[in-house]
Amino acid sequence: MSAATLTPTEAVVTATPRRRSHLPGQKPFAPLRVAAFLVLLLLAIGWLLPFLWAVATAFKTEPDAASGDPSWIGASGPTVDAFTAILSQGNVYTWAFNSLWTAAAVTFITLTISALAAYAFSRLDFAGRKWLFVVILASIVVPPQVLIIPLFYQMLAFNMIDTYWGLILPQVVAPAMVFILKRFFDAIPIELEDAARVDGASRLRIFWSVVLPLSRPILASVAIFVFIAAWNNFLWPFLVINDTTLMTLPVGLQTVISAYGVQYAQVMAQAVLAALPLIVIFLIFQKQIVKGVATSGFGGQ
Numbered sequence: 001m002s003a004a005t006l007t008p009t010e011a012v013v014t015a016t017p018r019r020r021s022h023l024p025g026q027k028p029f030a031p032l033r034v035a036a037f038l039v040l041l042l043l044a045i046g047w048l049l050p051f052l053w054a055v056a057t058a059f060k061t062e063p064d065a066a067s068g069d070p071s072w073i074g075a076s077g078p079t080v081d082a083f084t085a086i087l088s089q090g091n092v093y094t095w096a097f098n099s100l101w102t103a104a105a106v107t108f109i110t111l112t113i114s115a116l117a118a119y120a121f122s123r124l125d126f127a128g129r130k131w132l133f134v135v136i137l138a139s140i141v142v143p144p145q146v147l148i149i150p151l152f153y154q155m156l157a158f159n160m161i162d163t164y165w166g167l168i169l170p171q172v173v174a175p176a177m178v179f180i181l182k183r184f185f186d187a188i189p190i191e192l193e194d195a196a197r198v199d200g201a202s203r204l205r206i207f208w209s210v211v212l213p214l215s216r217p218i219l220a221s222v223a224i225f226v227f228i229a230a231w232n233n234f235l236w237p238f239l240v241i242n243d244t245t246l247m248t249l250p251v252g253l254q255t256v257i258s259a260y261g262v263q264y265a266q267v268m269a270q271a272v273l274a275a276l277p278l279i280v281i282f283l284i285f286q287k288q289i290v291k292g293v294a295t296s297g298f299g300g301q
Helices: 008-015 031-058 062-066 081-088 092-123 129-140 144-157 164-171 175-186 190-198 203-214 216-232 235-240 249-259 264-296
Strands: none
Touching: 031 264, 062 081, 062 264, 081 264, 092 129, 092 164, 092 175, 092 203, 092 216, 092 249, 092 264, 129 175, 144 164, 144 235, 164 235, 175 216, 190 203, 203 216, 216 264, 235 249, 249 264
16 A cells, blocks of 8 residues: 555554654563563562561560561561550650751751862862862771761860760761762863853852752752761760760660660561651652662762
């Protein structure tokens, strides 16, 4: 049938290309893709099983949790006694507020310092810039535990033990975040800043009005990762805070568990309570996390 004899409907159907369900040159059911999917599925299950076991144990009674029975549901059935005991044995709400406040403060200060430092290393030319950046890169490989004793004596000298500032300030230095933000700033076209400079914008105005709006995905990712690290931090708050009213949630819950001995259901309930806010944050900001990982270097790019 020639093109001239086609009806209008047949011509439209013939001219419309079929949509591909896969990338060009890629088979829809390639064996390697199936194998990769199965491997990733097994890894996801292996990561998820311990968390599901912790949740299941948290809803058991203490005798069922200590019996060694491998069943997911205890013989007495599910119960919230472990959560009730944890919430009634300490200042859990105060500790949760302390964790939220300190994690938010650490995130804001870290993001501010890291973004300003990264922009300076990316765009400004000053004496010692290269060697100072080398020092920052070298400090990434220094384990934080090595600095615990010097930081403790420093906070002691400044009378910051048992204070919010003593809890927050040692956590705001993040060389890795400076490096990640610098890499992102390097990829921003310099022509955008030149155009703003021609219009009379200052360096700070360019940073605030041009660079930061273009960096929202990476800033969101850095903020989320810093917040999670600050929320989960146990060692430093455990050392610097002795006042129970200033303790963070991980430290406070651990003192409750220690005071009442090893109770497996309550230990798992503690872990679930500490992880719950982070799960909520991830569910809310998962798009920003994935986009930031894909565009920044968190994924090893």
